[in-house]
């Protein structure tokens with residue numbers, strides 16, 4: 001199995017490259033435009049054939065590499081069915097399975113950070129992992145105050161969908177700002193300070209009072225990402 005967690009320092013974004021081995025088909029999740037040459041280099045070194053590039057949601061803090069990767073590798077670009085990005089060539093719905101050469105990813109609709117966010121569950125024989133985008137972060141959760149965000153939907157997605165997964169499921173988010181790289185459903189269920197032991201109303205109260213500034217790149221990134229990172 002081939003699994004790489006890649007990092008964009010500017011936006012603290014994690015990107016995931018997955019394949020069943022060298023020389024096989026690969027998928028990349030949440031790629032960042034500025035890191036395109038690094039991805040292409042790695043794909044070449046590992047002799048991978050990139051067949052899918054997925055964005056978990058329309059990012060507001062960095063520009064996606066989806067369009068560039070499609071142009072360079074002829075991969076299929078994937079987002080959830082409710083995205084407003086009309087450049088995407090494949091849309092997934094709840095429960096859809098993305099299949100490639102020894103890898104299967106299951107789409108889970110997890111709105112709340114945005115109204116079009118999906119998570120992706122990677123099942124393997126002995127261990128499974130979920131790529132949560134920004135809806136569930138390590139000891140945190142994605143803000144819910146723009147792009148159709150809704151704290152109650154976020155709570156529902158996390159508690160009633162993600163927390164229902166096996167507790168040993170590894171959690172790989174799209175961001176971490178403290179250098180944490182991986183968690184598990186168990187850890188987040190019992191130790192995430194926003195969620196552990198909190199009711200939906202208590203969670204909404206926390207999320208509605210974060211008072212965060214807009215992401216620096218928001219005015220650039222959102223329109224660009226609706227065009228798969230290729231708007232001027």
Ligand SMILES: [Fe+2]
Nearest residue numbers: 058059060134
């Ligand atoms: Fe986001």
